[in-house]
Amino acid sequence: MTRSPLTTPPPGAVVPAAHPEGPPPGTALGSHYGRCFGCGTDQPTGLHLKAVTPDGATVEAEFTVGEAHQGSPMLAHGGVLAAAMDEVIGMSVYLFRKPYVTGRLETDYVLPVPVGTTLHLRAWCNGITGRQAYLEAEGRIGAPDGPVAVRAAALFIEVGMGHFAKHGDLSAIATELQDYEVNP
Numbered sequence: 001m002t003r004s005p006l007t008t009p010p011p012g013a014v015v016p017a018a019h020p021e022g023p024p025p026g027t028a029l030g031s032h033y034g035r036c037f038g039c040g041t042d043q044p045t046g047l048h049l050k051a052v053t054p055d056g057a058t059v060e061a062e063f064t065v066g067e068a069h070q071g072s073p074m075l076a077h078g079g080v081l082a083a084a085m086d087e088v089i090g091m092s093v094y095l096f097r098k099p100y101v102t103g104r105l106e107t108d109y110v111l112p113v114p115v116g117t118t119l120h121l122r123a124w125c126n127g128i129t130g131r132q133a134y135l136e137a138e139g140r141i142g143a144p145d146g147p148v149a150v151r152a153a154a155l156f157i158e159v160g161m162g163h164f165a166k167h168g169d170l171s172a173i174a175t176e177l178q179d180y181e182v183n184p
């Protein structure tokens with residue numbers, strides 16, 4: 001992965017263990033918000049990512065590139081692929097039970113991805129220090145050990161719940177997310 005210093009964990013960053021109250025290995029993660037472009041089942045042109053955590057600390061997901069996701073004829077749009085990486089990375093840091101948002105997302109596009117392809121995504125954390133989480137993901141064509149088509153590195157920033165209350169609609173998410181204390 002080609003990455004900048006901004007997404008490289010500094011010395012002293014710690015890779016967290018699975019949260020003791022997090023989902024057990026093998027749990028399907030479902031959607032955090034029905035209208036989410038990445039995972040929402042109520043978002044018709046969304047990515048409809050289906051994710052599972054194999055170990056409580058990383059995420060594996062499948063994304064099938066659809067007709068609505070094209071950039072050039074019958075090939076996936078790069079921004080859509082970046083969105084898939086953002087989503088799976090967001091799901092992985094969410095396992096640590098704190099709200100984070102994407103601060104920076106870097107993407108390497110390695111292979112073209114035709115419509116109809118199922119990308120097998122995997123995301124993991126390379127370290128956390130303070131409010132900064134350093135994460136990585138890859139997308140492989142057709143199988144978990146298929147050829148790598150996309151790689152991403154990201155810096156996520158921990159925010160309080162007030163972030164969502166101030167800038168968005170916390171109550172809409174809170175009705176679906178039972179795990180969070182919703183008072184900002």
Ligand SMILES: CCCCCCCCCCCCCCCC(=O)SCCNC(=O)CCNC(=O)[C@H](O)C(C)(C)COP(=O)(O)OP(=O)(O)OC[C@H]1O[C@@H](n2cnc3c(N)ncnc32)[C@H](O)[C@@H]1OP(=O)(O)O
Pocket residue numbers: 006032038086087088089090091094099100101102103104130131132155157159161164170173174177180
């Ligand atoms: C209610 C439900 C909740 C839970 C829900 C669960 C969801 C579970 C599934 C998730 C799946 C979704 C996955 C998609 C996730 C998105 O797509 S999130 C949406 C896209 N991102 C955004 O909208 C973020 C917009 N940006 C911001 O709000 C603000 O810039 C931020 C990121 C909160 C930072 O602002 P701030 O809190 O004022 O912090 P600030 O002091 O500026 O920065 C803190 C530190 O981070 C560094 N930093 C901040 N931004 C950057 C940057 N871009 N580059 C480099 N360094 C940076 C600063 O330099 C600073 O470093 P230090 O000085 O401490 O060393």
